[in-house]
Amino acid sequence: MSRLLNMTSLGTKLALATVGVLSVISVLLYLQLTSREQQHLISSKTTAAAMVTNLFAASLAAPLDFGDADAMEAELGNLRSNPEIIQAWIWSLGPADPTRLHRNRSLTEEPPPLGLDVIGTRLLPDRVEVARPVIGRSGQPVGKVAVVFSLAAENAAFVANRARIFWWTLVMDVATAFGLILIARLQIIRPLAKVAEGARRLEKGELGARVDIDSADEVGQLARAFNTMGEAIADREQRLDAARQSMRELFDHMRQAIIAFGPSGTIEGEVSKQAARLFGENLSGMRVRDVLYRGAPDSDIDAQAFDEWTHVAFSVRLSEWAEFGTLAPSEVRLGRPGEEPIPLELEFRPVTKHGKVVRVMMLATDVSEQRALERTVQSQEEAHALQMAAMRRLVAGGPQVFVMFVESARQRIARCMEIVGPIPNMLRSGEIDELFRHVHTLKGEAAAFDLRDLQSLSAQLEEELDELRSEARGEGFATTGSVHGRLSVHFDRATAALERGCEVFVAASPTGRVALDQVTVQRSDLLELLTHLGHRTDVLGQIAARLTSRPFGESTANLVDVVPTWADKEGKRARLQVEGKETRVPADVARILGGALTHLIRNSIVHGIEIPNARASKGKSPIGLIRVVAAEGQGGPQFTIEDDGQGLDLASIAEQAIAIGATVGTRPIEQLAFLPGLSTARMSDLAGRGVGLHAVKSEMETVGYKVDVFSKAGEYARFVLRPKDSPYDGNAFANKEARQHA
Amino acid sequence: MRKDPAGPRHILVIDDSEVLLSRIKKALVDDGHVVTTTTQTVGNARHLATCDLVIIDYHMPGINGLAVQQAMRAAAAHLDHEPLFYLYTSDRAVSSTYAELGFDGAFPKGDEAVLAQQVRAVFRLSQIRAMAQKERPAMTPSEHVLASRDRPSGSLSERAPTGKPRDKK
Numbered sequence: 001m002s003r004l005l006n007m008t009s010l011g012t013k014l015a016l017a018t019v020g021v022l023s024v025i026s027v028l029l030y031l032q033l034t035s036r037e038q039q040h041l042i043s044s045k046t047t048a049a050a051m052v053t054n055l056f057a058a059s060l061a062a063p064l065d066f067g068d069a070d071a072m073e074a075e076l077g078n079l080r081s082n083p084e085i086i087q088a089w090i091w092s093l094g095p096a097d098p099t100r101l102h103r104n105r106s107l108t109e110e111p112p113p114l115g116l117d118v119i120g121t122r123l124l125p126d127r128v129e130v131a132r133p134v135i136g137r138s139g140q141p142v143g144k145v146a147v148v149f150s151l152a153a154e155n156a157a158f159v160a161n162r163a164r165i166f167w168w169t170l171v172m173d174v175a176t177a178f179g180l181i182l183i184a185r186l187q188i189i190r191p192l193a194k195v196a197e198g199a200r201r202l203e204k205g206e207l208g209a210r211v212d213i214d215s216a217d218e219v220g221q222l223a224r225a226f227n228t229m230g231e232a233i234a235d236r237e238q239r240l241d242a243a244r245q246s247m248r249e250l251f252d253h254m255r256q257a258i259i260a261f262g263p264s265g266t267i268e269g270e271v272s273k274q275a276a277r278l279f280g281e282n283l284s285g286m287r288v289r290d291v292l293y294r295g296a297p298d299s300d301i302d303a304q305a306f307d308e309w310t311h312v313a314f315s316v317r318l319s320e321w322a323e324f325g326t327l328a329p330s331e332v333r334l335g336r337p338g339e340e341p342i343p344l345e346l347e348f349r350p351v352t353k354h355g356k357v358v359r360v361m362m363l364a365t366d367v368s369e370q371r372a373l374e375r376t377v378q379s380q381e382e383a384h385a386l387q388m389a390a391m392r393r394l395v396a397g398g399p400q401v402f403v404m405f406v407e408s409a410r411q412r413i414a415r416c417m418e419i420v421g422p423i424p425n426m427l428r429s430g431e432i433d434e435l436f437r438h439v440h441t442l443k444g445e446a447a448a449f450d451l452r453d454l455q456s457l458s459a460q461l462e463e464e465l466d467e468l469r470s471e472a473r474g475e476g477f478a479t480t481g482s483v484h485g486r487l488s489v490h491f492d493r494a495t496a497a498l499e500r501g502c503e504v505f506v507a508a509s510p511t512g513r514v515a516l517d518q519v520t521v522q523r524s525d526l527l528e529l530l531t532h533l534g535h536r537t538d539v540l541g542q543i544a545a546r547l548t549s550r551p552f553g554e555s556t557a558n559l560v561d562v563v564p565t566w567a568d569k570e571g572k573r574a575r576l577q578v579e580g581k582e583t584r585v586p587a588d589v590a591r592i593l594g595g596a597l598t599h600l601i602r603n604s605i606v607h608g609i610e611i612p613n614a615r616a617s618k619g620k621s622p623i624g625l626i627r628v629v630a631a632e633g634q635g636g637p638q639f640t641i642e643d644d645g646q647g648l649d650l651a652s653i654a655e656q657a658i659a660i661g662a663t664v665g666t667r668p669i670e671q672l673a674f675l676p677g678l679s680t681a682r683m684s685d686l687a688g689r690g691v692g693l694h695a696v697k698s699e700m701e702t703v704g705y706k707v708d709v710f711s712k713a714g715e716y717a718r719f720v721l722r723p724k725d726s727p728y729d730g731n732a733f734a735n736k737e738a739r740q741h742a
Numbered sequence: 743m744r745k746d747p748a749g750p751r752h753i754l755v756i757d758d759s760e761v762l763l764s765r766i767k768k769a770l771v772d773d774g775h776v777v778t779t780t781t782q783t784v785g786n787a788r789h790l791a792t793c794d795l796v797i798i799d800y801h802m803p804g805i806n807g808l809a810v811q812q813a814m815r816a817a818a819a820h821l822d823h824e825p826l827f828y829l830y831t832s833d834r835a836v837s838s839t840y841a842e843l844g845f846d847g848a849f850p851k852g853d854e855a856v857l858a859q860q861v862r863a864v865f866r867l868s869q870i871r872a873m874a875q876k877e878r879p880a881m882t883p884s885e886h887v888l889a890s891r892d893r894p895s896g897s898l899s900e901r902a903p904t905g906k907p908r909d910k911k
Contacts, residue, residue, distance in 0.1 A: 297838075299837070301860050301867065302863040304863075305867035308867060308870050312873060320873070327869050329863065
């Protein structure tokens with residue numbers, strides 16, 4: 001029943017309810033009206049009967065008092081003319097005939113309806129019986145009358161009226177039902193249908209669907225609420241669309257390829273552009289296993305592990321997912337026909353609903369470039385390791401050993417090329433053996449210095465020469481025709497490989513290219529030679545001075561590494577740039593130069609170089625630069641130490657000079673910096689004791705050098721160490737700088 | 743690259759080539775495993791007690807990997823923890839019949855990086871199966887039905903990582 005009601009439209013239900021209610025009302029109304037009509041008819045009849053009976057009783061008072069029977073009969077006769085009276089009875093209460101009954105026999109033969117003792121009115125379905133006392137002259141009852149009135153006419157009238165009431169009620173019922181249904185249809189059903197239609201259109205995605213209802217009643221309010229809701233939905237949809245679009249863009253611009261798969265292992269929902277690029281279009285519905293392990297056989301253990309992982313992934317408790325996630329493949333090589341496989345890094349994340357994993361999201365990152373970079377770095381590291389190994393061997397054996405090797409290797413290659421000749425020719429067994437010996441030695445020595453290229457080329461040469469030697473074994477000679485070209489190319493390449501080895505050595509050597517010209521001599525022998533020569537300025541003296549001199553790079557070899565550490569201690573960043581490493585420094589100057597440079601460089605770090613933030617605010621690089629330049633000058637080499645810091649704080653120097661009791665006079669303030677005990681810095685590991693600059697000046701003076709200082713506030717501070725009689729060659733520094741820029 | 747979450751595993755590799763063994767060892771050690779390599783085909787049973795995986799070259803001069811595997815499996819039969827035996831061969835025909843030969847699986851010979859990746863997969867798979875077994879009571883009967891419908895026959899403990907029933911000897 002309730003199902004039938006649920007399936008019935010609201011209009012029908014309203015119509016049925018209206019008809020039902022109206023029917024009940026009509027029946028009740030009909031019953032009420034007919035009842036009232038009946039009562040009205042009977043009441044009128046009863047009243048009339050009572051009046052007639054009263055008159056009849058009054059008219060019989062005298063006949064009964066006097067016992068006049070004729071008169072009584074006459075009165076009864078009068079009643080006979082009234083067709084509605086069925087019976088009339090008269091009882092006399094006189095002594096003679098106390099119960100004489102006069103009956104209007106013509107009316108009916110039925111027995112008297114009421115006893116003598118009953119006075120009143122009795123209503124029966126077909127008649128009304130009225131009994132009244134007859135009062136005599138003495139005021140005492142002398143008799144009683146009873147009249148029976150027929151209700152046939154009233155009943156007939158009632159039947160007629162009832163039919164009329166029925167039809168009128170029915171007409172009213174139908175009219176009212178029609179009116180009510182019409183009103184319901186116009187005011188409720190139709191507007192509701194409009195709202196329902198609007199909801200259907202909205203459901204179909206027609207976000208502009210609105211309902212046009214103007215009424216102010218509840219249906220109108222419902223329509224307005226619907227329209228408001230529609231606007232809210234449209235607004236929300238727009239926001240969702242925008243958010244979805246943003247998400248999509250984000251999704252597509254992510255570096256990772258993103259796909260999601262369900263318990264069946266098939267890809268569901270959207271995939272990112274990157275995923276389409278890596279795995280191809282139309283991924284939806286494909287098995288993620290087939291996407292990752294394309295073409296892998298069933299026995300492929302990686303694919304199999306992934307298969308079983310996906311099976312278990314949806315039944316694992318969420319609390320254990322973190323651990324379980326580590327069992328997923330972290331990397332896969334995505335095979336592509338005819339192309340290099342793409343290495344992908346994989347991550348898997350659970351998508352949960354009601355505490356259960358419903359999907360797994362896979363993020364795949366193409367790490368081809370990263371792997372290529374790692375390979376490059378690895379090969380560079382290997383090359384660097386080789387260089388370092390070579391350097392360690394060089395240092396272990398002394399640079400001279402390498403220099404000797406280079407010399408002998410050059411000679412061996414030159415000799416070999418001489419034997420091979422510019423054009424194919426005939427070689428005797430002895431010449432081939434000599435070639436072989438040179439090449440074999442070259443290979444061994446190259447291996448000793450980790451010169452892999454030279455070693456490899458020598459090995460190839462050996463193989464070529466081995467063939468020649470086999471040819472020469474029978475006849476004592478062999479022609480180089482078939483291998484001449486290859487031998488020449490290999491020797492050329494060997495020469496180039498040897499030069500590259502030299503470059504590695506020069507680059508790593510603190511004294512630069514001069515390392516290749518060094519020979520091993522006993523220092524004691526040199527000093528003895530100098531003692532014997534005295535201060536001679538002739539050629540012999542100059543040669544002796546040159547022999548005892550040291551390359552400038554030796555004095556700065558250790559400083560390059562420690563400058564960043566010193567700067568770091570001061571909360572600063574700095575690097576050292578050395579120029580003129582090969583510049584020859586006289587032995588006595590070289591002995592003290594390292595200490596002087598250390599003082600001046602530490603001084604630059606403490607006083608000159610600003611902290612990185614301060615440098616950045618001035619538009620400078622956060623890393624301060626300290627340049628140490630050596631250049632040949634008149635009377636000996638000049639050394640310049642310059643930093644690109646804030647320059648000397650002249651005011652502070654002057655103040656400090658006065659504070660320690662120095663006489664300032666007309667001296668340039670910069671020169672006051674060399675006063676003993678003067679320092680403008682707080683005391684630290686690097687400076688602040690007022691010793692450094694004074695010590696530098698004093699030390700350099702012992703070898704005939706003077707120290708000048710130049711400064712420009714906010715730009716630089718420059719210390720120049722030069723022979724006393726030598727003019728300051730500012731251009732040498734500037735020229736050096738210009739050359740470097742060039 | 744993610745290392746094995748269960749920690750380092752002990753792998754025994756038997757091959758006749760020292761060069762190949764050194765390359766394999768480097769790849770697997772770099773991947774976080776403890777690796778023992780040997781060119782000997784006898785006397786390897788002492789490693790079995792601590793070994794998780796044995797990789798055996800199939801074609802070795804004078805002796806074949808099958809005989810080595812059979813001898814070692816017989817020696818391992820009484821152990822609580824029986825290692826997995828994997829074939830290492832470039833012969834596709836042989837590798838496709840690893841189960842018939844009594845191996846638990848086969849690794850293709852050639853690329854050590856691929857071998858390391860596949861070794862990781864083998865250990866992952868055994869852990870996945872252990873975890874799946876642990877998860878089983880939590881599954882509803884209907885899930886059991888679904889799970890058993892999707893998987894090859896045989897219980898997890900009875901199957902080798904390759905999904906084929908392990909031949910208990």
